[in-house]
Amino acid sequence: MNLIREIYQSIVRRDPLSTDKGKSELVFLNVWLHIHPAKVKKENLKFKHTFYLGFITFFLFVILVTTGIALMFYYRPYPPHAYQDMKDLQFVVFMGPFLRGMHRWAAHGMVVCVFLHMCRVFYTGSYKKPRQFNWVVGVFLLLLTLGLSFTGYLLPWDQLAFWAITVGTNIGSYAPLVGGKLREILLGGHTVGEAALLRFYVLHVAILPSLVILLTVVHFWRVRKDGGLSRPIWKLKTNKPEQLVTIGVPPQTAPAQVVAASQEKTYGLMEVVTGKPIFETVDPEEEDDAVFSYPFAFFREGIALMATVTGIMAISLFFHAPLEELANPAKTPNPAKAPWYFLGLQELVSHSALLGGVVAPTLMVLALLAIPYFDRNPSRRPSERKWAIWLFTLFVVANLVLIVIGTFFRGPGWAFVPPWVHVVAGAE
């Protein structure tokens, strides 16, 4: 008995969870949990503040890594075999369709959730000082997510995959000067062939996931170092500077602008314990609001995790990932469409390849990156940032409209065909 206790205590060294010290130590002493502060603001945990979209995005990524590794056991990135392996996964491998489904639906879900998460961060003004850089990290995560989806799209080596990637990579070749060479490097050739499949595979299973993991770590670390989650909008109060204390900064040097940002920050016990935090400014009045991460935050995150996993599993039980005919370079399906999240881009490209395919997306990404530095309005209250909200909403709606047109309103020959008109394939 003593030995068992000794072993247990060599692993778990914290005090019992019934004590406050135990609850703090659970967080401090655990490598996985210590990214959390020991205490969080109860109000920040509210579903209607973050919709837990960042967490859901992360959990979807975890699902993708897990199912992706499973799929790798049965997939060879070489043209004739790749498609056969897909067929095997579809019909022969135990639980193959379920695995493929989970991987596919989680991938679509991640694109949706990362976008919604970005919208949430924008509408709550959570990219403002001191969180500007974390927004930039986020934009790169968004691009990496799209890159992962795009490279994954080629791997089944069916008609859908082949033509979506042919069209997609040709868009890139319109970039002035370097375009053609870039495409050659990406494809390892002049057309989508075996070299391209291998390169996309390496990007998809090794390079891009590693980059996502790297940046996610930075992203989470920054959330923490920027003072935890931003305060919910409804908790923003009118400035009451006199009541604020800035920890780690001598009182007389506490500048006015620190005060303005202060209501958007929480602070963790750990910072107080270990010395000088970077940004912490604490409103003593709000201290009552803080609760221990265990169990409050962990419980909610656990719910989000379980909801995400069960949701994706349930969908995968009923809907299987599509698989068309073997890729045929000679026969272009009509209409040939890129993955749905690129159909807005394809719609633009159908008007002008250079403007729509290179200039517009580049400007969009640059605009996204610039938002936190360009928007100098310190207020996070929606009523005080109407312009920003209008502009961003315009951006979101424009993207959605283009995607909807590209997805539902484009028929053979990219002609405008409303979805309610029955299209006879090949009738021209």
Place this chain on the structure above:
Amino acid sequence: MNRRSFLSWGSAGVVALGSGVGVSLGAVVRFLMPSVFYEPPQVFKVGTPADFAFGAPTFLVDEKIFVFRDREKGFAVASAVCTHLGCTVAYFQSDQRFHCPCHGSVFASNGSVVHGPAPKALQWYEVTLARDGQLRVDKDKVVPSSYRLMV
């Protein structure tokens, strides 16, 4: 170590490090540029003239070309790759035009753009008669659309 030697050794070090990094990056880019292409050859034979009918062009699937044969004018070879984003165009005998399924570009029978997002005309390739009597197409040699091979 005095200030002067610190600066000179320091800048030499920075230069050495910088060029090392530069050269390595260049090597990485060069590594990624394929040195060999495992792709269909650019020059190939497509058969004897007698294999091709007059009138509607023959579409060669693997080579992605159309072979035109005209009674008076002879042979011509057009690329089937849309100049917009690389989909394969189809030739419609009904209106004597090329139609691209992807974004609706339409090309006249001489390859010029009728409408659609395609920025340039379809390419025409040199076709010659090889010693063995077969037609030989060279995709590296782009010719004007008026080019014809009389047989």
